[in-house]
Amino acid sequence: MKGCVGLVLGSGLGSMLDRMEWGETLDFGDIGLPVSGVAGHQGKMVLGRLDGAPLVAMSGRVHLYEGHDAKTVTAGIRWMAERGVGTVVLTNAAGSLREDQPPGSWMALSDHLNLTGTSPLEGGPNFVDMSAVYDLEISEKLRAIAAGHGWHMGSGVYAGLRGPQYETPAEIRMLRTLGADAVGMSTVLEALEAKRLGLRVVGLSCLTNYAAGMPSATLDHSDVMATGKSAAERMIRVLKEWLESR
Ligand code: HPA
Numbered sequence: 001m002k003g004c005v006g007l008v009l010g011s012g013l014g015s016m017l018d019r020m021e022w023g024e025t026l027d028f029g030d031i032g033l034p035v036s037g038v039a040g041h042q043g044k045m046v047l048g049r050l051d052g053a054p055l056v057a058m059s060g061r062v063h064l065y066e067g068h069d070a071k072t073v074t075a076g077i078r079w080m081a082e083r084g085v086g087t088v089v090l091t092n093a094a095g096s097l098r099e100d101q102p103p104g105s106w107m108a109l110s111d112h113l114n115l116t117g118t119s120p121l122e123g124g125p126n127f128v129d130m131s132a133v134y135d136l137e138i139s140e141k142l143r144a145i146a147a148g149h150g151w152h153m154g155s156g157v158y159a160g161l162r163g164p165q166y167e168t169p170a171e172i173r174m175l176r177t178l179g180a181d182a183v184g185m186s187t188v189l190e191a192l193e194a195k196r197l198g199l200r201v202v203g204l205s206c207l208t209n210y211a212a213g214m215p216s217a218t219l220d221h222s223d224v225m226a227t228g229k230s231a232a233e234r235m236i237r238v239l240k241e242w243l244e245s246r
Helices: 014-019 075-082 136-148 169-177 188-196 221-245
Strands: 005-009 021-027 044-050 053-059 087-096 106-114 153-160 182-184 200-210
Touching: 005 014, 005 075, 014 053, 014 221, 044 221, 053 075, 053 221, 075 188, 087 188, 087 221, 106 136, 106 188, 106 221, 136 153, 136 200, 136 221, 153 188, 182 200, 188 200, 200 221
Parallel strands: 005 053, 005 087, 087 200, 106 153, 153 182
Antiparallel strands: 021 044, 044 053, 087 182, 106 200
Protein backbone atom coordinates (compact mmCIF):
# COMPACT_ATOMS: atom_id res chain seq x y z
CA MET A 1 0.00 0.00 0.00
CA LYS A 2 3.06 2.27 0.03
CA GLY A 3 2.17 5.72 -1.27
CA CYS A 4 -1.31 4.62 -2.15
CA VAL A 5 -4.47 6.66 -1.62
CA GLY A 6 -6.95 5.81 1.11
CA LEU A 7 -10.54 6.77 0.43
CA VAL A 8 -12.94 7.01 3.36
CA LEU A 9 -16.52 6.74 2.21
CA GLY A 10 -19.22 8.74 3.94
CA SER A 11 -22.96 8.08 4.33
CA GLY A 12 -24.57 7.07 1.08
CA LEU A 13 -21.23 7.16 -0.75
CA GLY A 14 -20.54 3.43 -0.47
CA SER A 15 -21.70 3.07 -4.08
CA MET A 16 -18.28 4.39 -5.08
CA LEU A 17 -17.12 0.86 -4.32
CA ASP A 18 -19.16 -0.43 -7.26
CA ARG A 19 -16.75 1.35 -9.61
CA MET A 20 -13.66 -0.30 -8.16
CA GLU A 21 -12.05 -3.58 -9.03
CA TRP A 22 -11.89 -5.33 -5.70
CA GLY A 23 -8.86 -7.13 -4.43
CA GLU A 24 -8.62 -8.33 -0.86
CA THR A 25 -11.56 -7.25 1.31
CA LEU A 26 -11.19 -7.11 5.05
CA ASP A 27 -14.04 -6.90 7.51
CA PHE A 28 -13.44 -4.28 10.21
CA GLY A 29 -14.15 -6.85 12.89
CA ASP A 30 -11.30 -9.04 11.61
CA ILE A 31 -8.68 -6.28 11.61
CA GLY A 32 -9.53 -4.80 14.99
CA LEU A 33 -11.51 -1.85 13.72
CA PRO A 34 -14.81 -0.77 15.29
CA VAL A 35 -18.00 -1.64 13.42
CA SER A 36 -20.66 1.01 12.78
CA GLY A 37 -24.33 0.38 13.41
CA VAL A 38 -25.52 3.24 11.16
CA ALA A 39 -27.41 2.48 7.92
CA GLY A 40 -25.24 3.13 4.87
CA HIS A 41 -21.99 2.25 6.63
CA GLN A 42 -20.66 -1.16 5.73
CA GLY A 43 -17.59 -1.91 7.85
CA LYS A 44 -15.08 -3.08 5.31
CA MET A 45 -11.70 -2.16 3.97
CA VAL A 46 -11.38 -2.88 0.26
CA LEU A 47 -7.91 -3.11 -1.22
CA GLY A 48 -8.51 -2.59 -4.88
CA ARG A 49 -7.96 -0.57 -7.97
CA LEU A 50 -9.70 2.22 -9.78
CA ASP A 51 -8.79 1.93 -13.46
CA GLY A 52 -5.52 0.30 -12.52
CA ALA A 53 -4.54 2.76 -9.80
CA PRO A 54 -4.26 1.10 -6.38
CA LEU A 55 -6.68 2.39 -3.80
CA VAL A 56 -7.76 1.42 -0.30
CA ALA A 57 -11.40 2.21 0.31
CA MET A 58 -12.81 2.25 3.79
CA SER A 59 -16.55 1.92 3.92
CA GLY A 60 -18.15 2.22 7.31
CA ARG A 61 -16.48 4.77 9.54
CA VAL A 62 -17.73 5.03 13.10
CA HIS A 63 -18.86 8.26 14.72
CA LEU A 64 -18.72 9.93 18.11
CA TYR A 65 -22.51 9.85 18.22
CA GLU A 66 -22.44 6.06 18.32
CA GLY A 67 -20.70 6.35 21.66
CA HIS A 68 -17.12 5.94 20.40
CA ASP A 69 -14.28 8.18 21.54
CA ALA A 70 -11.92 10.21 19.36
CA LYS A 71 -9.22 7.51 19.37
CA THR A 72 -11.70 4.86 18.23
CA VAL A 73 -13.20 6.89 15.40
CA THR A 74 -9.72 7.47 13.99
CA ALA A 75 -8.53 3.84 14.18
CA GLY A 76 -9.04 3.34 10.43
CA ILE A 77 -6.74 6.27 9.66
CA ARG A 78 -3.96 4.78 11.79
CA TRP A 79 -4.54 1.38 10.16
CA MET A 80 -4.04 2.90 6.71
CA ALA A 81 -1.06 5.04 7.75
CA GLU A 82 0.69 2.02 9.30
CA ARG A 83 0.38 0.25 5.96
CA GLY A 84 1.94 3.06 3.98
CA VAL A 85 -1.07 5.00 2.73
CA GLY A 86 0.29 8.47 1.96
CA THR A 87 -2.84 10.42 1.13
CA VAL A 88 -6.34 10.16 2.54
CA VAL A 89 -9.46 11.42 0.82
CA LEU A 90 -12.13 11.84 3.48
CA THR A 91 -15.64 12.02 2.06
CA ASN A 92 -18.78 12.83 3.98
CA ALA A 93 -22.41 13.77 3.64
CA ALA A 94 -23.00 17.29 4.92
CA GLY A 95 -25.60 20.00 5.15
CA SER A 96 -24.96 23.13 3.11
CA LEU A 97 -25.06 26.57 4.71
CA ARG A 98 -24.74 28.27 1.34
CA GLU A 99 -27.48 28.95 -1.16
CA ASP A 100 -24.92 28.70 -3.96
CA GLN A 101 -23.95 25.15 -2.94
CA PRO A 102 -27.22 23.24 -3.39
CA PRO A 103 -28.00 19.63 -2.49
CA GLY A 104 -26.24 17.28 -4.88
CA SER A 105 -23.15 19.47 -5.20
CA TRP A 106 -19.69 18.81 -3.76
CA MET A 107 -17.47 21.04 -1.64
CA ALA A 108 -13.74 20.54 -1.16
CA LEU A 109 -12.73 21.36 2.40
CA SER A 110 -10.38 24.33 2.64
CA ASP A 111 -10.39 24.12 6.45
CA HIS A 112 -12.57 22.97 9.33
CA LEU A 113 -14.03 23.94 12.67
CA ASN A 114 -13.62 21.09 15.13
CA LEU A 115 -16.67 21.62 17.34
CA THR A 116 -16.75 18.11 18.72
CA GLY A 117 -15.09 19.09 21.98
CA THR A 118 -12.56 16.31 21.61
CA SER A 119 -9.46 15.34 19.65
CA PRO A 120 -7.61 12.13 18.79
CA LEU A 121 -4.45 13.91 19.91
CA GLU A 122 -5.58 14.07 23.56
CA GLY A 123 -2.80 12.44 25.53
CA GLY A 124 -0.26 13.71 22.98
CA PRO A 125 1.39 14.74 20.89
CA ASN A 126 0.50 18.27 21.95
CA PHE A 127 0.53 21.50 19.95
CA VAL A 128 0.66 19.98 16.47
CA ASP A 129 0.48 22.68 13.79
CA MET A 130 -2.91 22.55 12.11
CA SER A 131 -2.55 25.68 10.01
CA ALA A 132 -2.78 23.68 6.78
CA VAL A 133 -4.72 20.46 7.40
CA TYR A 134 -6.19 20.12 3.92
CA ASP A 135 -4.00 19.74 0.86
CA LEU A 136 -5.04 22.58 -1.40
CA GLU A 137 -2.84 21.42 -4.26
CA ILE A 138 -4.79 18.17 -4.55
CA SER A 139 -8.18 19.73 -3.98
CA GLU A 140 -7.52 22.39 -6.63
CA LYS A 141 -6.59 19.62 -9.02
CA LEU A 142 -9.82 17.77 -8.25
CA ARG A 143 -11.82 20.95 -8.72
CA ALA A 144 -10.14 21.53 -12.07
CA ILE A 145 -10.93 17.97 -13.18
CA ALA A 146 -14.56 18.44 -12.12
CA ALA A 147 -14.69 21.66 -14.13
CA GLY A 148 -13.32 19.72 -17.10
CA HIS A 149 -16.22 17.30 -16.67
CA GLY A 150 -18.58 20.26 -16.77
CA TRP A 151 -19.51 20.62 -13.13
CA HIS A 152 -18.57 23.00 -10.36
CA MET A 153 -17.03 21.84 -7.10
CA GLY A 154 -17.10 24.51 -4.42
CA SER A 155 -14.66 24.94 -1.60
CA GLY A 156 -15.19 26.00 1.98
CA VAL A 157 -15.09 25.41 5.70
CA TYR A 158 -16.66 22.29 7.24
CA ALA A 159 -17.99 22.45 10.78
CA GLY A 160 -17.73 19.08 12.51
CA LEU A 161 -20.24 18.54 15.31
CA ARG A 162 -20.90 15.51 17.50
CA GLY A 163 -24.57 14.98 16.52
CA PRO A 164 -26.44 12.69 16.49
CA GLN A 165 -29.31 15.12 16.02
CA TYR A 166 -29.35 17.55 13.13
CA GLU A 167 -28.83 21.18 14.10
CA THR A 168 -31.41 23.75 15.12
CA PRO A 169 -31.88 26.86 12.95
CA ALA A 170 -30.21 28.93 15.70
CA GLU A 171 -27.21 26.61 15.66
CA ILE A 172 -26.96 26.99 11.89
CA ARG A 173 -27.03 30.80 12.22
CA MET A 174 -24.26 30.48 14.81
CA LEU A 175 -22.20 28.27 12.50
CA ARG A 176 -22.60 30.70 9.64
CA THR A 177 -21.36 33.51 11.91
CA LEU A 178 -18.38 31.33 12.78
CA GLY A 179 -17.50 31.00 9.10
CA ALA A 180 -18.86 27.53 8.30
CA ASP A 181 -20.02 26.66 4.78
CA ALA A 182 -21.09 23.09 5.52
CA VAL A 183 -21.92 21.04 8.60
CA GLY A 184 -21.61 17.36 9.42
CA MET A 185 -20.78 14.79 12.09
CA SER A 186 -17.52 13.24 10.90
CA THR A 187 -14.19 13.95 9.17
CA VAL A 188 -12.59 16.54 11.46
CA LEU A 189 -11.08 14.02 13.90
CA GLU A 190 -9.85 11.80 11.07
CA ALA A 191 -8.29 14.84 9.40
CA LEU A 192 -6.48 15.80 12.61
CA GLU A 193 -5.14 12.27 13.08
CA ALA A 194 -4.09 11.97 9.45
CA LYS A 195 -2.31 15.32 9.57
CA ARG A 196 -0.52 14.37 12.78
CA LEU A 197 0.69 11.21 11.05
CA GLY A 198 2.07 13.26 8.18
CA LEU A 199 -0.45 12.21 5.56
CA ARG A 200 -1.74 14.47 2.83
CA VAL A 201 -5.41 15.12 3.57
CA VAL A 202 -8.27 15.89 1.23
CA GLY A 203 -11.81 16.46 2.50
CA LEU A 204 -14.82 16.27 0.20
CA SER A 205 -18.35 17.05 1.37
CA CYS A 206 -21.28 15.80 -0.59
CA LEU A 207 -23.92 18.39 0.20
CA THR A 208 -27.05 16.34 0.64
CA ASN A 209 -29.41 19.01 1.98
CA TYR A 210 -29.65 22.65 2.96
CA ALA A 211 -29.01 23.03 6.69
CA ALA A 212 -31.84 23.53 9.16
CA GLY A 213 -33.76 26.78 8.95
CA MET A 214 -32.69 27.56 5.39
CA PRO A 215 -35.46 27.95 2.82
CA SER A 216 -36.35 24.52 1.41
CA ALA A 217 -34.27 22.65 4.00
CA THR A 218 -35.46 19.09 4.47
CA LEU A 219 -33.65 16.88 6.89
CA ASP A 220 -34.24 13.21 6.43
CA HIS A 221 -31.59 10.49 6.58
CA SER A 222 -33.04 8.59 3.61
CA ASP A 223 -32.93 11.75 1.42
CA VAL A 224 -29.36 12.30 2.57
CA MET A 225 -28.47 8.79 1.40
CA ALA A 226 -30.31 9.08 -1.95
CA THR A 227 -28.69 12.41 -2.85
CA GLY A 228 -25.30 10.97 -1.97
CA LYS A 229 -25.69 8.05 -4.33
CA SER A 230 -26.08 10.08 -7.51
CA ALA A 231 -23.43 12.63 -6.54
CA ALA A 232 -21.06 9.74 -5.80
CA GLU A 233 -21.18 8.74 -9.46
CA ARG A 234 -19.81 12.09 -10.56
CA MET A 235 -17.11 12.17 -7.90
CA ILE A 236 -15.76 8.72 -8.61
CA ARG A 237 -15.08 9.74 -12.22
CA VAL A 238 -13.10 12.74 -10.99
CA LEU A 239 -11.12 10.61 -8.54
CA LYS A 240 -10.39 8.12 -11.30
CA GLU A 241 -8.93 10.81 -13.53
CA TRP A 242 -6.87 12.24 -10.67
CA LEU A 243 -5.47 8.83 -9.71
CA GLU A 244 -4.51 8.17 -13.31
CA SER A 245 -2.66 11.49 -13.46
CA ARG A 246 -0.61 10.91 -10.29
N1 HPA B 1 -26.24 18.40 9.46
C1 HPA B 1 -25.34 17.55 9.99
N2 HPA B 1 -24.90 16.48 9.37
C2 HPA B 1 -25.39 16.21 8.14
C3 HPA B 1 -26.34 17.04 7.53
C4 HPA B 1 -26.78 18.21 8.23
O1 HPA B 1 -27.61 19.01 7.76
N3 HPA B 1 -26.61 16.49 6.31
C5 HPA B 1 -25.85 15.37 6.21
N4 HPA B 1 -25.11 15.20 7.31
